[in-house]
Amino acid sequence: MPISVAVAGASGYAGGELLRLLAAHPEFEVNVVTAHQNAGQPLSAVHPHLRSLRDLVLQPTDPAILAEADVVFLALPHGASGAVTARLPEDVLVIDCGADHRLTDPAAWDAFYGGDYHGAWNYGLPELLLDGGATKQRENLVGATRIAVPGCNVTAITLGLAPGIAAGVIEPNDLVAVLAVGTSGAGKSLRADLLFSEQSGSAGAYAVGGVHRHTPEIVQNLQAAGGAGVTISFTPVLIPMSRGILATSTARLAPGVSATDVREAWEAAYAGETFVQLLPEGSFPRSGDTTGANTALIGLTVDENAGRVVVVSAIDNLVKGTAGAAIQSANLALGLPEATGLPQNGVAP
Amino acid sequence: MPISVAVAGASGYAGGELLRLLAAHPEFEVNVVTAHQNAGQPLSAVHPHLRSLRDLVLQPTDPAILAEADVVFLALPHGASGAVTARLPEDVLVIDCGADHRLTDPAAWDAFYGGDYHGAWNYGLPELLLDGGATKQRENLVGATRIAVPGCNVTAITLGLAPGIAAGVIEPNDLVAVLAVGTSGAGKSLRADLLFSEQSGSAGAYAVGGVHRHTPEIVQNLQAAGGAGVTISFTPVLIPMSRGILATSTARLAPGVSATDVREAWEAAYAGETFVQLLPEGSFPRSGDTTGANTALIGLTVDENAGRVVVVSAIDNLVKGTAGAAIQSANLALGLPEATGLPQNGVAP
């Protein structure tokens, strides 16, 4: 019998991508979709590309309706999950794609989000190295009932830098990351700067100067990987593509570390991983090669002259950055094979 | 009587942009256009957008033909200018948009380009601060007869960081710059990775690890501005737009420097400039606002937590990054008002 699934916030981009992946998942069946403004409409009105689900109708985001499902995926705006999750039964598996349950430090929540703090949940990044690489976050996810999906930018930078931090081959302070991200990362918001006419042929940085909300989450992850005193200068750049993230992250080499040491650290971290793959020396990923896939591609080199490691990581912000990570974590929580229903291959060109 | 102009390498993107701007310049008249493979063709075959020049015919790139003009603009591949310029009369003003005459250090030329070194020319970046801001490069350009136009990425990063270096408010070592650039920066090359199908919806870093040829030129400029021991980690990222550069450059704050000191350094550097403009605190440029214009826009802030200044600079790689800089420098060399014939306003959306 299929596992019954509900998706709250189904009308947005994260919600739509959850539905696209869930529709192809052999164990899940989407029975409930909810929305706020679009409640009452057929799903086809907001996601005409989801032909196989076109008979679903959007219901209001009511915890009682969601609780009918075995698994609930939340794709709600930041600050909206907390109130809903408090009213869901404990035996329902809840996967929150929003930020409400990501940060372990209430002060960081206050500083970057504000409003009520709802506590941190089990963190949905299975490949995250913990404690210097002694283990990975995947182990914590088995049997979990409450999971917080990482921020998309966070995933790209964390996967890029954590191996070096865990292995001690790069300095955790004075990290610098500049990340190119497509417009779907900003959601379906009706903002003038997100119009095609404005974004086409133009790139622009935003949240410059360390104020992006994903910053404390990156620090939290890299500290969990083993870094003490992590500081990062993080700048996101909105570029004219719909999906995708390409993060360029740099760190100073730790003293006495060779380029071989560096490569070995990353190789060891991701050997055997299905969805996180290190490219050979001299190869660097393009974000387009991950479109539609739950795959993170990582390129790595050492700039000897600058004394810095440079890591380039690519993901699809809506898949490995959100919906794919959510389903991968749900698979783990439910004891299914981790890769069930998740595409490894991108849609290109 | 108009000043007679020749453009060598007219069939490429830099050549085409030179022609577009020269056609609107009130003092110049384009009489000679040359090309290599396309010699013999009408200009309209390679640049159908240049309607007013459609009766010109591409001639071979022969120094004797070029020497008929009062001013020669060279838009040739790297390594090709040297042989041509050696055969041009001294009284012809020659503006080289290639790299052959940019680097003052033969060892840097050898390391990053190779082949014969042809010596450095007067450098075509009028707004470049020199000697801690005591003067600007514009003064050196008056009356010049040989001018090397900067690399496009170089211009974006140099204009972004030089004020802080010159004023001593940022540390010159451990600079990090990640630069998003449109595909025209790679020229009209028939490379599979430059196809629309490949670039659309995808971002990718290249020349990662300090190996991009523009690196030593950036160092040269920032040292001229007053920095000692400049080192930079520079990563270019090719993004799906045709024109434009958005550079995110960061530097560690010098000890004891405040955010006010920082802003004052940049304000002082660019007060009164027509083509380089500092945006107010909290504002950051989009590359699209400079499309078609000879304008550099700069946004600036301090990330106190990371201890870094973050500068975002935007230019059109083909205008302020190449053809506009060439004409601005030519205006100065010839004693014309510096802004003659150069658009300050972008074409948007």
Add this chain to the structure above:
Amino acid sequence: MPISVAVAGASGYAGGELLRLLAAHPEFEVNVVTAHQNAGQPLSAVHPHLRSLRDLVLQPTDPAILAEADVVFLALPHGASGAVTARLPEDVLVIDCGADHRLTDPAAWDAFYGGDYHGAWNYGLPELLLDGGATKQRENLVGATRIAVPGCNVTAITLGLAPGIAAGVIEPNDLVAVLAVGTSGAGKSLRADLLFSEQSGSAGAYAVGGVHRHTPEIVQNLQAAGGAGVTISFTPVLIPMSRGILATSTARLAPGVSATDVREAWEAAYAGETFVQLLPEGSFPRSGDTTGANTALIGLTVDENAGRVVVVSAIDNLVKGTAGAAIQSANLALGLPEATGLPQNGVAP
């Protein structure tokens, strides 16, 4: 002394493009810019690309303020011009970029727009053939004080088909036109379907089935050119580019007409025109070659098998399609050389 100009509706795309062109016009000086929601803001807040006009401040769209200028350009939403123009002095030259004064037939206004009908003005398409080609609309514009600028789609299709209609070489009934148009044609509206995420990588038809408001205006023009019983199936397709129109228009060959007759009709129509150019047999325009230019490019051939003439016409919807046509008409009305201040060359790539 410069001619004083006001632009109403300056915060939209048509308004912005008027300002870009006016700023480069040697006879005009923009003194007044007005807006509705954005009144009170500096122009740089809505058009950061217009650096040379950044000190202007948007005022409310008040006829008394506009009347201070010698020339008033209106770039208001359809239905909004009428109320403003009724209160402007007769001796002010008023150029309306909206639809309010385009249609001569009140019934067509009612059927396609509705609301108060304000009467037709002198029509701002100088190259429009009249009466079988006996004359062109340019003659009517000399000395005009009230001018209605054509719709952008209308201009592309009219310029494409009018020569054949005027010369009688094509049948005026059963015309078919399918037109690809960039998103700026839909304005700066906050509509979900205009988001970059939605438009990128997708094409979609709209106003299908003869219901687009530009339909009666096309018919009106082609009838003025000499056609009786004009009927057209017109379908616009929104495509992922910011600017530009590419219209593919077809008509049945009139009996006994040869391909040579066809080409001669178009050649005769546009010989000597600065801004409308017929390409040689076998050449067809790309919309990108007209970006930023006041140029219409036309390609033409006969499909003998289908018995149809096929005309491909390209313009920049914001320039020859709106702002450029407005200024070209204003030049004529004021007795200035028709091409004053208008770029013939596109910005490419």
Add this chain to the structure above:
Amino acid sequence: MPISVAVAGASGYAGGELLRLLAAHPEFEVNVVTAHQNAGQPLSAVHPHLRSLRDLVLQPTDPAILAEADVVFLALPHGASGAVTARLPEDVLVIDCGADHRLTDPAAWDAFYGGDYHGAWNYGLPELLLDGGATKQRENLVGATRIAVPGCNVTAITLGLAPGIAAGVIEPNDLVAVLAVGTSGAGKSLRADLLFSEQSGSAGAYAVGGVHRHTPEIVQNLQAAGGAGVTISFTPVLIPMSRGILATSTARLAPGVSATDVREAWEAAYAGETFVQLLPEGSFPRSGDTTGANTALIGLTVDENAGRVVVVSAIDNLVKGTAGAAIQSANLALGLPEATGLPQNGVAP
């Protein structure tokens, strides 16, 4: 035991898309991939997005190597299939994505392609109506061993117009179709006009005037559907997107036919189809809603004033237009459920 599959011409876009779909197909296993210039390279060198197949190595396109598989998909340039297929055993199922075996009329082959004519194969468009709708092409595909996959433009226009032709509610002569197509339709060719810099922000028609090679194949299909004397004016327009086709097709209403008759004809044609879906009156598809899916979406209306039916059809040129159609036909030939392994949902935004 999985069915063994070979893909010839695996390095191009059609080959890559075949591999993406085949990798997710539950019954097929890709064992052989071949190429011409890229033989000897790992598949990851040409398709870095196909992570699950990265250990495959491209072999030369040798019939003996291909013949090891149970099913051979050919994605070779036009004119190249014939020589290969002549040397494949009869009991191997061969699916040709090229044009070599599509046309039943040798004269049409000569006129539009030229070179040796290799005969027509079973035509891989299961939903094609035959004989006035008495049957569909799917029936002919069961048990087939040689299948010719339709041209991508052909599929979009055929699916759009065939229901009306078959039902006799539209006139088969004087059809007009204008089709917007993404750049992957032109393949991975190193042509200057296919560069991102050239295609971005620009639309252009090509093969204008009835000379596109897909024209006779459209006529062949519509005549098979029941039309006598089919003539069509067909113009393809290359637009700035990587994938997708949006065809706008029009036909004159047959005498005495009502809008209700029209809709009923299309509804009857596609009722129960999984991959071809008619949208409700007033809804028209966007090509982006079919990206990555084997889905054709069709919008339909009547323009009473013009006396024409207007049909808008959207497909992904690489999926329903090529690779998806190939696999759907292979499923039918092999007696598998027709939809096996084929996505119905698009990847959006």
